[in-house]
Amino acid sequence: MRELVFVAILAVAGAGQASAQDAAAGEKVFAVCKACHQIGESAKNGVGPMLNGIIGRKAGSVAGYSYSAANKDSGITWDEATFREYIKDPKAKVPGTKMIYAGLKDEQKTIDLVAFLKQFDADGKRK
Template sequence: MRLPVLVSAIALPLLGLSAHAQEAGDPAAGEKVFIQCRACHQIGPTAKNMTGPVMNGLFGRHSGSIPGFNYSEANKNSGIVWDEEVFREYIKDPRKKIPKTKMIFVGVKDEKKISDLIAYMKQFDKDGNKK
């Protein structure tokens, strides 16, 4: 009879560990992480497509959908709608998530830096204005 209680006592803290690894990030720290993205991407009210598309309003957007940017067929046809989980997977290794993408980037592997980057990027709506 005590087994379910024991399982719950073990499982609940473990669930907390995975949630902790993806806790809310620090936008100010994320702005520093974004520096490595700026070689190809812009974000904010004056952002323009460069080697990579603008990052305004990324979350909730379909991959390959920024007007005027020349996406790879792989990116346009990926079927991805960007959310935190998909972005976490992508930013660690873009070519693993979307094989044949044009994006050449070694990735961000550190979970805290990814959380910070997400917090920074989520501040910007589709027009580049801070929410």
């Protein structure tokens, strides 16, 4: 009986880990984003704005980047939940955005991506 209880506890513990944030896994997810976005101390705007300090930042506010009116006027301040909703389907969250990305549908990859992005402050330094 003890073995059965122990196995059940391990199964529950393992299930909890599946939804934990993993910044290293999120960095791998970010590899797709690199086609348009940069992050880190040397990040610059490119096809898309640099993503330093995105969590907590007002949408459409990176200096020197030409945002769509839809993004600038969205009234969004990026928190984890809003970013996860946006990255799942950018055009549904902000109709008229110029971001051309079909969306990240895998919830765990989205959670991991947010964990990776949260590491960087507005200057691109890891917290």
